[in-house]
Amino acid sequence: MKFDSPLTEGILIRRYKRFLADIRLPDGTEITAHCANPGAMLGLKQPGQKVWLSKSDNPKRKLAYSWELTEADNTIVGINTARPNALVEEAIHNGTISELQGYDTLKREVRYGKNSRIDILLSGSARANCYVEVKNVHMLRTKRLYEFPDSVTARGTKHLAELADMAAEGHRAVMLYLIQRDDGDRLRFAGEIDPAYAAALASAHRAGVEALAYVCRLTPDSIEAYRQVPVDVPEA
Incomplete structure (x- = not known):
C-alpha cells in the first residue's frame, strides 16, 4: 500500500x-x-x-x-490502527497470505455475532465461510519478540468469543495479527498486561480459531505485509 x-x-x-x-x-x-x-x-x-x-x-x-x-x-x-484491514485485504489479493487463498469473494465489515462486524469475510461456493478478525501489533519490549496487546482490550476479548462461536457453527475463524514493524521473529501474548485476553485466546484456539501473524515492511512511502512469523498461543 x-x-x-x-x-x-x-x-x-x-x-x-x-x-x-x-x-x-x-x-x-x-x-x-x-x-x-x-x-x-x-x-x-x-x-x-x-x-x-x-x-x-x-x-x-x-x-x-x-x-x-x-x-x-x-x-x-x-501506529495508525486504521490501516491494517486494508493492508490485509491487499495481502490476500496479491497472494502473500497463503493461508487465506482460494475464496471467491472478499467483503469488509460484515455484520455477525452479537452486534459486531467482522473485518474480512471470505466465501466460496465449495467451502465454508472464513471469518477474519484483524489486530494491529506494534509492541516490542524484548529483542526480536513482538507482543500483543499493549493495553487491556475488552473489545478484543469479545471478538475472540465471537470467532469461537463461528468455529462452533462450522465456519473457519481466523485471528490475524498484522505487525507494523520489521524487527522481530515471533509473536507472544502479554498476559501480564491483559490476562483476560490471553485466556480468551487459549479458549478460542481450543475451539478451532486459527492464529496467524504477518510482518510488514515499512518506509515513509509505503507499507506492505510480506512475511509470516510463528505465534505463541497461550495455554489454558
Whole structure:
C-alpha cells in the first residue's frame, strides 16, 4: 500500500488524550495531529522521536494531519490502527497470505455475532465461510519478540468469543495479527498486561480459531505485509 501523497516528517512533542499528538514540523511550526491508536503505544510515544504524518485535503476535518509512522529503536513502526484491514485485504489479493487463498469473494465489515462486524469475510461456493478478525501489533519490549496487546482490550476479548462461536457453527475463524514493524521473529501474548485476553485466546484456539501473524515492511512511502512469523498461543 502506497500512501496517497508523500508523508510529512516531524518530531513528536507529546501524545495526549489518546487521540491527539503535538508535532514540530521541519520549519519549526507546531501542529496537532490525529492519533488513530487507542492503545498504550509503549515505547512509541517518546518526545523527540521522529514521526511521519499524512495530510488530508478534506475541509470538514478538524485536524488535517494524521500520525502514521514513528521511529523507535532505529525501526520504522506503523501506529495508525486504521490501516491494517486494508493492508490485509491487499495481502490476500496479491497472494502473500497463503493461508487465506482460494475464496471467491472478499467483503469488509460484515455484520455477525452479537452486534459486531467482522473485518474480512471470505466465501466460496465449495467451502465454508472464513471469518477474519484483524489486530494491529506494534509492541516490542524484548529483542526480536513482538507482543500483543499493549493495553487491556475488552473489545478484543469479545471478538475472540465471537470467532469461537463461528468455529462452533462450522465456519473457519481466523485471528490475524498484522505487525507494523520489521524487527522481530515471533509473536507472544502479554498476559501480564491483559490476562483476560490471553485466556480468551487459549479458549478460542481450543475451539478451532486459527492464529496467524504477518510482518510488514515499512518506509515513509509505503507499507506492505510480506512475511509470516510463528505465534505463541497461550495455554489454558
